[in-house]
Amino acid sequence: MGFIKYKRYICLTIIRNIIYYFFHLFLFFVVIFLLCNLILDKEKTSQIFRFNFSRVSSESMLPSMRVDDIVFFTILDENKCKSLKPSTPEKLDGDIIIFKADESKFIDLKDSFIIHRVVENNHQKKYVTTKGDNNSAIQNFEKEIPYKNIFYKYSFKIPYEITYIFIWGMILLLFYFIIFGESKSDDNLV
Numbered sequence: 001m002g003f004i005k006y007k008r009y010i011c012l013t014i015i016r017n018i019i020y021y022f023f024h025l026f027l028f029f030v031v032i033f034l035l036c037n038l039i040l041d042k043e044k045t046s047q048i049f050r051f052n053f054s055r056v057s058s059e060s061m062l063p064s065m066r067v068d069d070i071v072f073f074t075i076l077d078e079n080k081c082k083s084l085k086p087s088t089p090e091k092l093d094g095d096i097i098i099f100k101a102d103e104s105k106f107i108d109l110k111d112s113f114i115i116h117r118v119v120e121n122n123h124q125k126k127y128v129t130t131k132g133d134n135n136s137a138i139q140n141f142e143k144e145i146p147y148k149n150i151f152y153k154y155s156f157k158i159p160y161e162i163t164y165i166f167i168w169g170m171i172l173l174l175f176y177f178i179i180f181g182e183s184k185s186d187d188n189l190v
Contacts, residue, residue, distance in 0.1 A: 024177075031170050045073075045098070045113055045152070052152060054098070054113060060132030061115055064092065068160035071115060073098055073152035081147040084128060086118045092133055094118045096154035099130070101141040109141055115154070116142060 045054040056069045065071060076084075076097070087094025094117045101109040116130035119138065127144045131137075 027170065027173060030166060031174075054115075056115060056157075058132075060134050061096075061117070062134040064096070064117075064133050065115065065157060066160060068163070070158040070160070070163060071098075072155045072157065074155055076150055076153050078126070078147045080153070081126070081128070081150050082121070082123050084118050084121050084150075084153070086121050086128075087131075092117060097128070097130065097150050098152035098154070099145050099150045101145075102149065106141045113151070114141070 045052055047053075051072055052075065053070055053072045056065045056067055056071055059067060084095045084097065085093070096115060096117050098113050098115050100112070101114060103110045114130075116132045118128050119131045120129040122128070122144075125144075126147045128147070128150065129138060129144060130142045131139075132142075
């Protein structure tokens with residue numbers, strides 16, 4: 001009977017260790033992601049583990065996106081730009097893209113990525129027109145954006161509240177593991 005308990009104990013110990021190390025590996029990747037988010041410039045995009053992401057820097061996409069939300073997106077090429085869905089006037093259902101304004105016309109927007117919704121897609125002339133959900137009218141830099149200036153298409157977002165909950169949760173978990181980690185003894189071994 002003691003041998004069976006010992007085998008079960010060994011199996012449970014192995015399973016516990018596997019779960020323990022996978023959990024720590026997961027925490028490590030989450031902490032890396034969060035640190036990148038904290039030091040990430042709102043005007044730039046970053047890539048980590050094949051995911052492209054950026055922080056929202058203005059209120060132009062309210063209520064869809066708020067300042068400091070983390071936005072994940074996929075890379076677009078010119079062929080994929082043709083399939084971008086424009087929004088209808090009644091609904092905000094068009095694709096959201098990340099683009100750069102024409103630097104020769106809009107010097108103040110140089111090197112800034114802009115996240116707005118497509119309202120027109122002209123396949124013949126290869127351009128789109130966008131508009132921020134919170135903007136009352138289409139601005140000059142949003143008109144006739146050539147496909148070559150479109151870099152990404154919106155995939156999903158993480159609200160900023162969740163990001164801060166993760167940050168504080170990771171800090172608390174880190175302190176927990178520092179204080180209480182691996183101090184258990186194997187006294188229950190039969």
